[in-house]
Amino acid sequence: MLQQYTKEFRYNLKLATPVMLGMLGHTFVGLVDNIMVGQLGTAELAAVSLGNSFMFIAMSLGIGFSTAITPLVAEADGENNFASGKSAFKHGLFLCTTLGIALFLLILVAKPLMYLMKQPSEVVELAIPYLDLVAFSLIPLVSFQALKQFSDGLSMTKYPMYATLVANLVNIALNYILIFGKFGFPQMGIVGAAVGTLASRFVMVIFLWVFLKNKEKSTSYVTHIKFFSLERKMINRIIALGFPSALQMFFEVAIFTAAIWLSGILGKNSQAANQIALNLSSMTFMVAMGLSVAAMVRVGNQKGLQHFVDLRRIAISIFLLTFLLAVVFALVFVLFNDLLPRIYLDIEDTKNMADNTEVIAIAAKLLVIAALFQISDGIQVTVLGALRGLQDVKIPTLITFIAYWVVGFPISYYLGLYTEYKSSGIWIGLLAGLSVSALLLYLRFNALTKGLIQKN
Structure with a gap:
């Protein structure tokens, strides 16, 4: 029985x-920025966190x-329909x-x-110029996507992974040169990190297109494209799938972004710890x-x-594998x-030792909740991916809204700002929202696939 899945x-x-490594590459850009900026101080780390909170949304x-x-x-x-596939790509890239x-x-x-x-004023002043440059990187980033x-x-x-790895090398090199002012370049601080991110995202697009x-x-899909010869039917089809999918991801990311803002109300150290976790x-x-x-690809093929x-x-085999890795x-x-x-922090820095020690203590508690x-x-x-493969997006969008904003956020808000749990309380709300989402989405997938099998 188990072997049919394993x-x-x-x-x-x-x-x-390759998708994991490519996605980790995106996160690695943030990791490198955070580690390098963390050497400048907790205010700078909190500023990157605040700026990125807008970016995440x-x-x-x-x-x-x-x-x-x-x-x-x-x-x-799966249907061996080239014309339909090329149309989906062209319209998708344009949109x-x-x-x-x-x-x-x-932004x-x-x-x-x-x-x-209600964020610390020194953090806001640092975050504004950082956000200006990073916001512009959205254009190459979404095109790359x-x-x-x-x-x-x-x-x-494999090919998006390769493009992301090349971009990461560019980001690391530019961060080192521009944040700290190496090889005769000016020391730009967190603005240097923004320049590195922007350049690396243009590199990603160019490399993936070439691949x-x-x-x-x-x-034959990516050449000889008439970009402005568009069909309303395919545009409507992509929007009908894409808009609910965007809302699904927005509802989840927005609750994590709300956690950043709530942490900022608690202070820069809570915000820096939240960013680390x-x-x-x-x-x-x-x-x-x-x-x-x-799951999305394989379910789409089988559909x-x-x-x-x-x-x-x-x-189900993908859900099981995900569970074991988690x-x-x-x-x-x-x-x-x-x-x-x-x-993330320079623990030898005597000037900021008290702040750094507090950030590490808060982050350690948050990681225990993150483990859960x-x-x-x-x-x-992964269930959401399978449902997208089935092109079922409307009901899952409602489920994610209920899970994160009817269940998760009120718990985060109350426990974080009105109880002694503080940062841990914010993350308990995240845990509740994610758990409700996982349960309801699986029930949706279970009912849908059983229905398809019976009809067939």
Whole structure:
């Protein structure tokens, strides 16, 4: 019985691993920024956290919207329908690039909100110039996501990973030179980190386009494209899938962003600790995101073939694999909860020793709670991927809203600001929201796939 699921593990990992590494590459940009900026002080780390909180919201909408491309391309690939696949890619890339420009402009308009959010004034002053540059990087980032989702839909998951790895090398080099002022360059502090992020995201787009243009399977899709010859039917189809998917990701990312803002109300040390725990848990979450893409692609293929029994079996095998990996990550967080936060701060810095010690103590507590939600977070995102593969997005959007904003946020708000739990209380709310989301989404998937099997 169990073997029918475990026999899929190898192929699932083969498909998902490049996606995981590529997604980890995105997070690694943040990790490098945080570690290097952390050497400047806790105020600078909190400023990057505050600036990125705006970015996370915009990125969630862009990345969430782009996921509409993958199931459409995967289904077309399963049906061997080239025209449909190319149309999905062309319209998806056009819409994502347009969305990236709109999100950049939206962040510029929203910047003054920082002064109204009861954040430490020194943190806001540092965050504003950082955000100006990082916001512009949304345009290449969302365009890259369109290329990536298309590549994933064709089961060509390695090439986005390669592009992301190259971009990370660019980011690390520029960060080192510009943050600290090496090789004759001016010392730019956190603005240097923003420049590195911006440049690396342009590099990602260029490299992935070159990879796809030179591969036999994808070259005919990505060349000779008439970008402004658009069809209303395909635009509507992508928006119908992409808009709810964007909202799903927005609802989840927004509650984590709310955690950053609530932590800022508690003070810069709570905000810095929240950023450390969030960055570490984001890295493990990217593994689940890789498996979510595998679920989306494989479920989309099976949907195209009308093989619903295999569809359900393959999806459950991915859920099981996610659960096992999440347990391993949970154990790492519990065993090393005091050690991991020390990576981010200069513990030899006598001037900031009191602040650094407090940040490490708070972050260590948060990592224990993060260990608990590894499992529910992993399950909810992989089930969401399977549902996107089925092109079922409306009910899951409602589920994610209820889980995060009817259940999770009120708990975070109350426990964080009105009880002695403070930062830990904020994260208990996150745990509650993720757990409710995982349960309700699985019940949705279970009912849907059983219904498809019975109809077939």
